[in-house]
Amino acid sequence: MSRTSITKSHQKIQELSWEPTFVSPVEKYATDYTFEKAPKKDPLKQVLRSYFPMEEEKDNRVFGAMDGAIRGNMFRQVQERWMEWQKLFLSIIPFPEISAARAMPLAIGAVPNPELHNGLAIQMIDEVRHSTIQMNLKRLYMNHYIDPAGFDISEKAFSNCYAGTIGRQFGEGFITGDAITAANIYLTIVAETAFTNVLFVAMPGEAAANGDFLLPTVFHSVQSDESRHISNGYSIILMALSDERNRELLERDLRYAWWNNHAVVDAAIGTFIEYGTKDRRKDRDSYAEMWRRWIYDDYYRSYLVPLEKYGLAVPHDLVEESWNRIWNKGYVHEVAQFFSTGWPVNFWRIDAMDDNDFEWFEHKYPGWYDKYGKWWERYSELAVKNGHGPITFEGDKADYQYPHRCWSCMVPCLIREDTIVDEVDGQIRTYC
Numbered sequence: 001m002s003r004t005s006i007t008k009s010h011q012k013i014q015e016l017s018w019e020p021t022f023v024s025p026v027e028k029y030a031t032d033y034t035f036e037k038a039p040k041k042d043p044l045k046q047v048l049r050s051y052f053p054m055e056e057e058k059d060n061r062v063f064g065a066m067d068g069a070i071r072g073n074m075f076r077q078v079q080e081r082w083m084e085w086q087k088l089f090l091s092i093i094p095f096p097e098i099s100a101a102r103a104m105p106l107a108i109g110a111v112p113n114p115e116l117h118n119g120l121a122i123q124m125i126d127e128v129r130h131s132t133i134q135m136n137l138k139r140l141y142m143n144h145y146i147d148p149a150g151f152d153i154s155e156k157a158f159s160n161c162y163a164g165t166i167g168r169q170f171g172e173g174f175i176t177g178d179a180i181t182a183a184n185i186y187l188t189i190v191a192e193t194a195f196t197n198v199l200f201v202a203m204p205g206e207a208a209a210n211g212d213f214l215l216p217t218v219f220h221s222v223q224s225d226e227s228r229h230i231s232n233g234y235s236i237i238l239m240a241l242s243d244e245r246n247r248e249l250l251e252r253d254l255r256y257a258w259w260n261n262h263a264v265v266d267a268a269i270g271t272f273i274e275y276g277t278k279d280r281r282k283d284r285d286s287y288a289e290m291w292r293r294w295i296y297d298d299y300y301r302s303y304l305v306p307l308e309k310y311g312l313a314v315p316h317d318l319v320e321e322s323w324n325r326i327w328n329k330g331y332v333h334e335v336a337q338f339f340s341t342g343w344p345v346n347f348w349r350i351d352a353m354d355d356n357d358f359e360w361f362e363h364k365y366p367g368w369y370d371k372y373g374k375w376w377e378r379y380s381e382l383a384v385k386n387g388h389g390p391i392t393f394e395g396d397k398a399d400y401q402y403p404h405r406c407w408s409c410m411v412p413c414l415i416r417e418d419t420i421v422d423e424v425d426g427q428i429r430t431y432c
């Protein structure tokens, strides 16, 4: 690489940006935010010349690990309980990634800052790469795992399945509505800055504990791009904060983005980690413990709360209620119960919990057995073929009322006492 200074190159690149004089641009992705008074800076000074060699090295490691997994016979040693949940997870995750790529033109069109456009364009390339290496990982699992059924139909299953629709709603949020709401507050400030910690750090750790070292290689390759995306988002939110007219929009969007991320990501990743693992060492952190550290302490207390001094209204009540749902209201356990009820229509298997699991759950979530133990014992009994129907259709034996969907996050209203019912355009709707 030549030694020309990054600062000089970065300045040069901005000269390539221009406003056409011969035509007035059509506003394609509208926003209510205003950035007239905003300072225009990209603290990271991102340029492609340093970006490509770094990404090439990362790709080499990913593809090297894939090769290693095949030669090392990883697929014979991995826990089946874990791999089954990957059929669902890997059906969903490439979609939010490619939606994140598609969100970048929204942000570029809405933010009048050539310095930042460069970083956003680089993020777009990142997100395409993420989607691609995840699809490739899925293909590798399909070709080498002992039971490929489920991996082979995952794209089709994703768009037709009751669980896939939740993921689809989540990913479409990056590209729907106000450009800044979608591409900045919802995608970057909340999904990337807060929730990728459990998605791309906690989950790979659990994969490794279950004998899968390939997924961590792929997802850490994704997560290490996330710092660049977080920086892009931070630059935009600082621009938004410099104008008083954006205050109410920011407050509205943070509330919406926080709740939807919590409802969807904690449902999915919480269930994969707590119910997909065979690792029941007591010193392993539970999902609740990881959440407390990475989302409550590292994001909420160290990132979001300090933004208050710039005039940001932080949704303290929603953050506390999310924790309350995870810790006191059994949110993740309710989701796992809901998923396992749906097994006749699932394209992945859900392993029954055994005594080892019961002991761990009771240790980590005191009172768990009284509330969920019987369900999982029945689930075990009904998993054995002896002429009965699936648990879904064994009314009394199942002792389960199928919940209504939340028409905001698409996850069912699992904390039943909190369900809100309203009439919208003549239709009765339920909300979590």
Ligand SMILES: [Fe+2]
Pocket: 097, 100, 126, 127, 130, 222
């Ligand atoms: Fe990504």
Ligand SMILES: [Fe+2]
Pocket: 100, 127, 192, 225, 226, 229
């Ligand atoms: Fe990202």
